[in-house]
Amino acid sequence: MATTFDRAKLDTGALDIKPMTPAIGAEIQGIDLAATDTPSRIPDIRAALLKYGVIFFRDQDLTQEQHIAFARHFGQLEVHPATPKNQPNPEVLRIAHGPKSRGQENNWHSDVTWREEPSLGSILLAREVPECGGDTCFANMHLAYERLSEQMKRFCEELTALHDIARVFAKRLDKAPADLHERFPPKRHPVIRTHPETGERVVYVNTAFTSHIEGISAKESEWLLDHLYATAKDVEIQCRFRWQAGSIAFWDNRLCQHLAVSDYFPARRVMERVTIAGDKPFFTP
Numbered sequence: 001m002a003t004t005f006d007r008a009k010l011d012t013g014a015l016d017i018k019p020m021t022p023a024i025g026a027e028i029q030g031i032d033l034a035a036t037d038t039p040s041r042i043p044d045i046r047a048a049l050l051k052y053g054v055i056f057f058r059d060q061d062l063t064q065e066q067h068i069a070f071a072r073h074f075g076q077l078e079v080h081p082a083t084p085k086n087q088p089n090p091e092v093l094r095i096a097h098g099p100k101s102r103g104q105e106n107n108w109h110s111d112v113t114w115r116e117e118p119s120l121g122s123i124l125l126a127r128e129v130p131e132c133g134g135d136t137c138f139a140n141m142h143l144a145y146e147r148l149s150e151q152m153k154r155f156c157e158e159l160t161a162l163h164d165i166a167r168v169f170a171k172r173l174d175k176a177p178a179d180l181h182e183r184f185p186p187k188r189h190p191v192i193r194t195h196p197e198t199g200e201r202v203v204y205v206n207t208a209f210t211s212h213i214e215g216i217s218a219k220e221s222e223w224l225l226d227h228l229y230a231t232a233k234d235v236e237i238q239c240r241f242r243w244q245a246g247s248i249a250f251w252d253n254r255l256c257q258h259l260a261v262s263d264y265f266p267a268r269r270v271m272e273r274v275t276i277a278g279d280k281p282f283f284t285p
Contacts, residue, residue: 005198010051013044019052024140024256025239026052033057033248034066042073045250049121050197054138054239054251054258061246062125064089064272071123071274078112078119078275081165081184082173096270103262103269104172108139108232109208110253111275114165116187120278123250124271129243133264136249137240139257142200144231145192156228157201157283159191159216163209186211190283191228195254203228204281206257232257243269254278 016029028048031041048055062070068091071077080093097103112118124136145153164186166177173180191213193204205213207229213221231237241249251258 005200007051007198010047011044012048012051013041015041015044015048017048017052020056020239020241023143023237023239024053024138025056025241026054027056027058029058031057033060033070034062038070039073046074049250049252053140053256054241054249056241057248057250058244059246060125060248062248064092067092067123067125067272067274071276074276075120076277078115078277080112080275081180082169091274093273093275094270095273096268097262097265098268099266102265103134103260105260106262107207108229108257108259109206110141110204110257112253113163113189113204113206113209114184114187117280118189118278119253120276121250121252121254122273122275123248124273126243126245126247126269126271128268128270129245129247130264130267130269133261133267134269135240135242135261137238137259137261138249138251139232139234139259140237140255141203141232141257142195142255143237144203144228144234145201147231147234147237148203153192153201156191156203156224157285159213160188161191161205161213161225162186162188162211164211165209167211168208188214189281192283193254193281194284196279196282198255199284200255201283202255203231205229206232232259254281 017026019026077091079090165184166180170177
């Protein structure tokens with residue numbers, strides 16, 4: 001049964017909003033997230049996030065402390081295991097690439113699905129960007145679900161998959177998978193999850209962290225995952241954001257996947273991310 005949620009009816013108040021595409025994304029203009037009136041605008045910003053899946057802000061000259069304070073309006077914050085232990089603000093994950101480090105986030109994924117309770121959303125602030133390139137693409141994974149055949153929907157709705165931190169971070173953190181699994185064992189999530197606020201059904205497997213689908217053969221799992229991964233590549237359910245220094249993207253990890261285009265090497269691209277904790281994924285029949 002299709003969801004009855006109507007995102008067009010969400011009230012975003014007096015925000016000045018410019019949609020990016022019919023499928024996903026909107027730029028919110030004329031707002032300073034460091035201003036004293038920001039707390040009063042949080043309900044409208046939250047509504048915009050639910051309505052558009054990812055929202056963008058320009059010209060935000062935020063300190064790390066202001067970045068953290070803005071994110072805290074939406075819930076508790078996570079500390080990523082890739083954050084250096086001696087960092088003054090552990091909630092900030094710095095993602096920097098340049099002549100000695102090619103970008104590695106160029107695959108379709110949702111953040112930290114290897115957690116028992118993956119994140120609600122991520123707020124990414126651009127500190128330094130290349131003259132051109134380094135865009136980020138976003139895909140609406142509810143629309144990806146809606147474009148599956150009815151038979152495929154029913155089949156996938158009964159399945160679960162394992163998500164494993166070691167697939168990405170064993171190499172990046174120079175740790176053995178078994179050592180990472182002591183703290184972050186692989187987690188089981190539904191292949192199709194129900195968005196906890198909208199009730200929409202969402203394809204919830206991704207190329208970065210999903211290891212396999214349970215209850216079917218390895219070859220069947222590989223084929224089905226490839227089929228589901230490919231749904232994010234449909235340009236009709238995407239938007240693409242061109243960064244400037246001071247730009248912010250705030251996306252709903254429960255709805256969308258993203259891909260950071262790594263076409264700017266050897267130029268520098270420096271981003272800072274603060275992530276809002278979420279809840280355990282579920283599927284409502």
